[in-house]
Amino acid sequence: MAVLRAEKISKAYGGVAALDGVDFDVHAGAVNVLIGENGAGKSTLMKILAGVEQPTAGRLLLDGEPVRFSSVREAAAAGVGIVFQELNLCPNLTVTQNIFLGRDLTTTPGVLDHASEQARARAVLSRLAHAIDPDSLVGDLRVGEQQIVEIAKALVDDARVLILDEPTSALSAAEVEVLFGVIGELKQAGVAVIYISHRLEELMRIGDHVTVLRDGRLQASRPASEASVSWIVEQMLGDKSRDRPRRSGPSAGQVVLAVEGLRVPRPGGGWLVDGVTTRVRAGEVTALYGLLGAGRTELLEGLCGARPAQGSIVLAGEDISGLSLADRCARRLRFAPEDRQRDALFHNLSVGGNLGLSSLLAFARRGVIGGPRERSAIDAMMARLGVKAVSAGAPIGTLSGGNQQKVVIGRCLMTAPLVLLLDEPSRGVDVGARGELFETMRGLAEQGLAVVFATSDLVEARAVADRVLVMAGGRLTADLPIDQADEAALVAASNGVRDPSSRSMELAG
Structure with a gap:
């Protein structure tokens, strides 16, 4: 049964179409795999389902009834939770404070129930088989531990639809097994899980339904039992051979x-x-x-x-x-860090601004930064790494996670x-x-x-x-x-x- 359905969803940013008439069924008690290349529209579709973005056209149906989520909180109230690919935590707050941020437990109006929050935080972290101290500052945790906290935030509420966007990208093999066990429990409880990952073998192992997006359009959809890794790659890439x-x-x-x-x-x-x-x-x-x-x-x-x-x-x-x-x-000696959002990207700069930031002196003439040589070098690096962007002047935030990663690496390469x-x-x-x-x-x-x-x-x-x-x-x-x-x-x-x-x-x- 499709508990949540997207019908003919389109989303445009200026003149660029991120989604074009996409249909997507989310089945209850199942893992609904969504896959596609970076820039295929996966994250945009998930943001629409979770209330972060509103569609330009199309509609959402929850239990067969039309719905429109104007915020993440509104979607969560309807039972749709999301764990974003990029960590969305406050590093200066504790693990417990992050888990209950915006949904504090109180004993009386205006009085926080710290004991209950800490007990529930311990319980959900124990469910994830992780010994993270609820009183630890999130900023002191490793990236993989912060990912566990993100998942705990989603699980502390009784979500009917749980969206996991690249949940295992920073987890060890043991932590992945624990997560898969939790997902199995959620399926048994009737929760619909939307699972996005680039690890194809992982998708085939855990998925029940597979949907492939390509260039913002629905490319194919079928039960996981009828899919294969080679079929997924063919649907994602078409005639573009990536094997070298x-x-x-x-x-x-x-x-x-x-x-x-x-x-x-x-x-x-x-x-x-x-x-x-x-x-x-x-x-x-x-x-x-x-x-x-x-x-x-x-x-x-x-x-x-x-x-x-x-x-x-x-x-x-x-x-x-x-x-x-x-x-x-x-x-x-150049280093590209793991957490590109926090440690590598300058969100107030364009794609080209981020690429050329470490090479300013090389292209400066008489104290003036920029010029044809810099633009040519930036364009060449974008082509070399296959960065998908409208232009070098596009805001860095409009790129998918994978394309942002290419920009970080490209900035290193521009310094030889x-x-x-x-x-x-x-x-x-x-x-x-x-x-x-x-x-x-x-x-x-x-x-x-x-x-x-x-x-x-x-x-x-x-x-x-x-x-x-x-x-x-x-x-x-x-x-x-x-x-x-x-x-x-x-x-x-x-x-x-x-x-x-x-x-x-x-x-x-």
């Missing part, structure tokens, strides 16, 4: 980044990264694999200077250990780095754009650039890298060439089991 051949083998050159005994202190004592020693070579793509909390992000931030670190970091023969983040950037550090570069990027992104990474390596990217995706690490570093508990537990990086070895190393055959033992010694 892998390099025949690594073409690594000289060591360009040497790390000895790197340690990143943990606030309050201990180490987030503890004694990492490794080498990164020019012309090599290195995957930094590990589960949530392994120390991948902290290692990259320690290398680029975003976190204080101890140990030796040598870039192209120069010791940069004591240099600031800006000075390391000036020496062509020696070493490029990417933290979860494919987060929120669809299967087609992911192929383009990874092909770009390989092409950069073939031109002599050293690329290091952090990932929690086993398949991604093995498909792209020439070499895989594995972290667990802040330590390097394996350093494997790609022909030795089988799934069993990576899983064992990510759980703290050191592989005696890996080079990590030599490096640690």
Whole structure:
């Protein structure tokens, strides 16, 4: 039964049509998968269902009756909840305060019932099998833990329709299993779950109904039992082949980044990264694999200077250990962070403004920023990475999450780095754009650039890298060439089991 139905929904922003006559049925007691490339209209459709946006044309039916949600609160009151792809939390508030923000529990009018809020927060976090302290400040949590808080916000209300937009993008494998268990419970209770993800195998495992959007239009819809990964890719991409051949083998050159005994202190004592020693070579793509909390992000931030670190970091023969983040950037060490909304994008600037921000001096003439050379370079980078935007002058907020990620990476590439550090570069990027992104990474390596990217995706690490570093508990537990990086070895190393055959033992010694 379709508890919620979108009929002929269209949405236009200025002269650009984000949705064009889309029909979408949301079945009760089922996982309704929605998939498409970045810019296909998935997030726009979800915002309309959740009351964030109103359609230009078309209508919504809830239990067969026409409805129109003018706000998220109005949709939530009708039983439609949403967990956004981009985190929507207040970092200066506690976990409990975020969960009940705007829906406070009170004992008497105007008096907050802190005890009840904290008890319910603990209960919903326990349901998600996560030991997050409800009194913790959200700003002190890792991205994956913040994602758990977002899901808890939605589950604390009894939603009839729950929209999950890329809910596993920052979760470890264990946390994904917990989430899938919760989704199974919700299905049994009759809740309709709308599930958006770019992980196709994940969709096939959990989905009951599959709907594919392409370029703002409904492309196909069928039961998941009648779909397949190849069918989904064909419907998403049409005749556009995204499969590109892998390099025949690594073409690594000289060591360009040497790390000895790197340690990143943990606030309050201990180490987030503890004694990492490794080498990164020019012309090599290195995957930094590990589960949530392994120390991948902290290692990259320690290398680029975003976190204080101890140990030796040598870039192209120069010791940069004591240099600031800006000075390391000036020496062509570049870092693209995982949380692009908070740490990488300038929301008051255009697409071109964000792309060219790190290259202002290169294009300035007599103190004047801009000009034909900058515009040409920006346009070339947009074409190179396949950024989908009306123009370079479009506001950055009008781009889909995956296209925003391309802009962040493009800004790094415009400075011609020696070493490029990417933290979860494919987060929120669809299967087609992911192929383009990874092909770009390989092409950069073939031109002599050293690329290091952090990932929690086993398949991604093995498909792209020439070499895989594995972290667990802040330590390097394996350093494997790609022909030795089988799934069993990576899983064992990510759980703290050191592989005696890996080079990590030599490096640690």
